[in-house]
Amino acid sequence: MGVKVAKYGGSSVADAIQFAKLKKIVEADSDRKYIVVSAPGKRFSEDSKITDLLYLCKTHIDHNIGYEQIFQVVADRFRAVELNLGIDVGLWKEFEEIDNNLKNGATEDYIASRGEYLTALVAAAFLGYDFVDTAGLICFDERGKFLDEESNRRLREELKRHERAVIPGFYGTMPDGSIKTFSRGGSDITGSLVARAVEADVYENWTDVSGFMVADPRIVDQPLQIDTISYKELRELSYMGASVLHEDAIYPVRASDIPINIRNTNEPDHPGTTIIADISGRNNDKIITGIAGSKDFLVIAIYKNMMSAEAGFIRRCLTILEDYGIPVEHLPSGIDTISLVLSKKKTNGKIPDIVEEMKRKLEPDSIEVYEDMALVATVGQGMSRRRGVSATLFGALYHAGVNIRMIDQGSSEMNIIVGVQNADFETAIRAIYNAFFPKNPEEAVL
Ligand code: ASP
Numbered sequence: 001m002g003v004k005v006a007k008y009g010g011s012s013v014a015d016a017i018q019f020a021k022l023k024k025i026v027e028a029d030s031d032r033k034y035i036v037v038s039a040p041g042k043r044f045s046e047d048s049k050i051t052d053l054l055y056l057c058k059t060h061i062d063h064n065i066g067y068e069q070i071f072q073v074v075a076d077r078f079r080a081v082e083l084n085l086g087i088d089v090g091l092w093k094e095f096e097e098i099d100n101n102l103k104n105g106a107t108e109d110y111i112a113s114r115g116e117y118l119t120a121l122v123a124a125a126f127l128g129y130d131f132v133d134t135a136g137l138i139c140f141d142e143r144g145k146f147l148d149e150e151s152n153r154r155l156r157e158e159l160k161r162h163e164r165a166v167i168p169g170f171y172g173t174m175p176d177g178s179i180k181t182f183s184r185g186g187s188d189i190t191g192s193l194v195a196r197a198v199e200a201d202v203y204e205n206w207t208d209v210s211g212f213m214v215a216d217p218r219i220v221d222q223p224l225q226i227d228t229i230s231y232k233e234l235r236e237l238s239y240m241g242a243s244v245l246h247e248d249a250i251y252p253v254r255a256s257d258i259p260i261n262i263r264n265t266n267e268p269d270h271p272g273t274t275i276i277a278d279i280s281g282r283n284n285d286k287i288i289t290g291i292a293g294s295k296d297f298l299v300i301a302i303y304k305n306m307m308s309a310e311a312g313f314i315r316r317c318l319t320i321l322e323d324y325g326i327p328v329e330h331l332p333s334g335i336d337t338i339s340l341v342l343s344k345k346k347t348n349g350k351i352p353d354i355v356e357e358m359k360r361k362l363e364p365d366s367i368e369v370y371e372d373m374a375l376v377a378t379v380g381q382g383m384s385r386r387r388g389v390s391a392t393l394f395g396a397l398y399h400a401g402v403n404i405r406m407i408d409q410g411s412s413e414m415n416i417i418v419g420v421q422n423a424d425f426e427t428a429i430r431a432i433y434n435a436f437f438p439k440n441p442e443e444a445v446l
Contacts, residue, residue: 007191010041016084039115138172188249211273396435
């Protein structure tokens with residue numbers, strides 16, 4: 001018998017109907033021994049997430065505005081779940097205690113964490129599993145820095161004592177016992193930490209999509225599903241905006257070689273996407289795993305005669321950006337040119353000052369700023385050492401009438417990034433997708 005850790009996101013515990021689906025899934029496989037839950041999410045698009053409502057309570061208290069009405073909405077949603085599931089975990093007592101703590105100056109992290117805490121109490125009773133709180137198990141230092149090894153040791157020791165347990169996601173405690181949460185979406189991290197602690201065979205992450213698609217379905221009509229993807233490929237794609245999992249959820253399971261399986265609570269028979277470390281056994285025909293991208297990058301293009309002979313030139317460029325606290329996303333360069341590709345939203349209107357400083361300190365022959373550039377990343381470990389991938393990609397863009405303004409390919413040879421006008425973004429993604437995944441397989445170039 002194996003061990004699976006199953007983490008259920010907000011939409012999977014949004015109401016009693018979703019809880020019933022969760023139970024059916026858990027009971028269908030006795031390996032699903034450790035269940036990690038988020039707080040209830042939206043039931044429909046105009047609905048509110050419980051965590052958002054809890055943060056709102058705290059904001060009201062901080063501004064001396066009555067929070068009771070919002071708190072009542074939270075309590076009513078949990079009570080409705082309790083009633084509809086026909087269980088009694090004494091939630092009213094819990095709400096009394098939370099309310100008292102709120103009146104007595106409870107912190108924002110404490111109030112935000114109560115969504116996961118209450119959800120885990122309900123799920124444990126409903127499944128007949130033990131409830132194991134992460135307070136005292138997931139640890140942060142006094143400055144709020146997550147303590148990885150200590151948390152792993154404590155989780156491992158505690159979970160050994162429970163054959164089956166439900167564990168709240170999102171939070172742990174600081175040395176003084178006060179609650180500290182991860183950043184938003186952090187229940188994914190808890191799931192990953194639990195999977196590592198119990199040496200799970202797989203970390204299942206149940207959500208409301210059946211894994212990843214090769215391209216964004218809002219751009220490409222019915223794109224293919226990705227069945228397996230490596231951690232490295234996922235990192236490249238999520239950097240470009242394809243996100244389902246919290247970024248920090250990867251490293252605990254990655255280090256222990258535990259696959260992550262993204263599954264859909266509303267479509268439990270779908271195998272979803274599996275994220276693995278080693279893709280050598282994967283279907284070799286697969287060249288491209290995914291295509292992702294985002295708009296609104298900005299390029300500072302610098303030209304200086306004999307730049308390549310000037311020691312420290314690039315360092316001086318980067319130091320100026322560092323002084324302004326602006327990260328560089330890409331750095332394509334030529335013999336006497338360098339382009340600094342920046343994310344526009346991270347530049348905070350500082351570009352005119354930066355350009356002035358660069359003119360003064362670098363004395364370039366020319367410096368130009370181009371806005372409205374989109375980046376499109378075509379990712380796949382299968383492209384390494386394979387002829388024709390860039391030819392196919394660039395050919396597709398040429399035939400679609402898209403001008404390529406920048407090309408960047410790392411030496412890992414698993415990602416080709418092209419810069420195009422914002423206005424060409426969607427056309428570029430569709431063209432690349434259709435070239436590598438033609439509707440009629442006979443049209444496949446590679
Ligand atoms: N409930 C928290 C949030 O909304 C954490 C999570 O769902 O993972 O961010």
